Amino acid sequence: MNNPGPKAVIHLNRLRENIQNIQTHIGDIPLCCVVKARAYGHGAGPIAKTLEKEGIRFFAVFSFDEALELRSIGIQSDIIIFSKIIPSRLFDAVENDFILNLSSMDDIPAFVQCIKEKGVSPRFHIKFDTGMTRLGLDAQDADKLFKVITENAKLRCEGIYSHFSTADEGELSYAHYQLNLFNSLVESGINAGIHFKYIHCSNSGAVLNLPDSRFNLVRVGMLMYGALPSDEVPQNIPIKPVMNYEGTIVNVRRVPKGTSISYGGVYKTMNDTTIAVVQTGFADGFPRPWYENGFVGYKGKEYKIAGRVCMDSFMIDFKKETPLIGDEVLFFGMTKDNHIPVETIAKSIESTTYVLLTAIGGRTEYIYIN
Ligand SMILES: Cc1ncc(COP(=O)(O)O)c(C=O)c1O
CATH class of the missing domain: 2.40.37.10 (Lyase, Ornithine Decarboxylase; Chain A, domain 1)
Known part of the structure; x- marks a missing residue:
């Protein structure tokens, strides 16, 4: 007996199959694969490497250090960091080509300071809170923020996103409320003159439940690991436990x-x-x-x-x-x-x-x- 302790046997072929089946289900929209928290306990490095080989070009992590870990093993794709920005690490983000999260009006001075000191801003996506009441700008700050962005060409805003709190439930009225609010925020941003390269709102629950929330990037975590986000979602994508x-x-x-x-x-x-x-x-x-x-x-x-x-x-x-x-x-x-x-x-x-x-x-x- 070589190892008398627990073993997590990670079936990378099942991960590939799950990704293919999710991709078939959503059609020709790129996936942002969520590999935070050690890829949901599966090991971020091997999971991200396998996915990048499969053609995935966008990853999401929670912390700055998780993003650095991916770069250190050679992941070249886009990496978005969901956590609150760390002002002292903004230039590190530029150097590692990370995408940050602008989640509050209070974040703006750090970006402006980075431009002042280093001449460049990290890429970022605006995160709006549409009903999760977690990180994210309030809708009422949208116009103010859009004005700041349109008036400062060096702010590299590349995306806009939000997160559902009930997309994996059987009763979806709150998710629809969040989606409607998000749609109106996207529209205001576009009307203000911002080009969003990426617009995203979907998680696994939304992949199964809310096809209208796919926009041009779909974030997916739990489903690709071959488990369901809840027992209330339709099981209409074949998945296997990784x-x-x-x-x-x-x-x-x-x-x-x-x-x-x-x-x-x-x-x-x-x-x-x-x-x-x-x-x-x-x-x-x-x-x-x-x-x-x-x-x-x-x-x-x-x-x-x-x-x-x-x-x-x-x-x-x-x-x-x-x-x-x-x-x-x-x-x-x-x-x-x-x-x-x-x-x-x-x-x-x-x-x-x-x-x-x-x-x-x-x-x-x-x-x-x-
Ligand atoms: C902002 C954000 N997007 C996407 C996901 C992925 O969610 P899921 O694993 O349900 O696909 C998470 C996970 O918690 C998240 O926090």
Whole structure:
């Protein structure tokens, strides 16, 4: 047994297929692939490299350092940084050719200062808040901002965007409200004389639910990783889970009926049974609340998680089965024998696919195949 800990097996062929299927669904509109938060727990470097080879020319990250990491491994495509600008790093952004986020009137002086000192502004997209109440300019500031931009030719405004808060829900009236507001902001900007190279509003939920929000760039995260943003979206694009999260059995023992397992002794064996230990725990991102109804996959069958998930390990009740030390079990994903959608876990523990996937890490070994 080389690695007794958790393994995230990343199927790059599934990533390529997912991207192709999303592209087929939306037609001839470029994708902005969202690879923030270690590509939703999949590893930003290998994911971005695979996507760039597939022809993707636009990436989104959250932090400046995530963007630098992509450049350091040779990613040449456009990279937009979603976070609030860091005024002291504006010239670094120019040097690395990053696209920043202008999300407040308060951001303007930093851009103007950069032009004054260095003669050049970083490229940026204007982010409007249309109802998420997070980062983004208020609609009432639009005309003021458009005036500043049209009066300063050195401000390199290349885009305008916003973000939906309910695009992955069954009830879409609020998303339509946000889209209408965004449309009117785009129109005002164009009427003010600004040419937006990129106009974007879509996320995975909108890809599935709101075809009118595609404009000329579609941001996509969760769908390309092969999971659904929620259980309310239409499942009209074939996708496969890019990550199989797995672990190795390191201990097997027979125990009598009535044996208590793990912290708190909340799990008591109903019969004489086989209990196996895997060395994956909540410190690796394994979802602790899943122990209540959770199971793992082994040789085509499902076996219950026995007792509370520990920091570094958890136990499995194999009943009459006698697995061997070194055998692999599937936590979520899809193998030739088992399929445990991460969506199933998210639903059961009232969490989301976003929370579950981005949590994966800790001592997890990443294995990239295909
Ligand atoms: C601004 C922005 N755009 C796009 C996305 C991608 O969303 P999704 O993973 O639902 O496609 C995110 C993710 O949180 C985001 O914050």
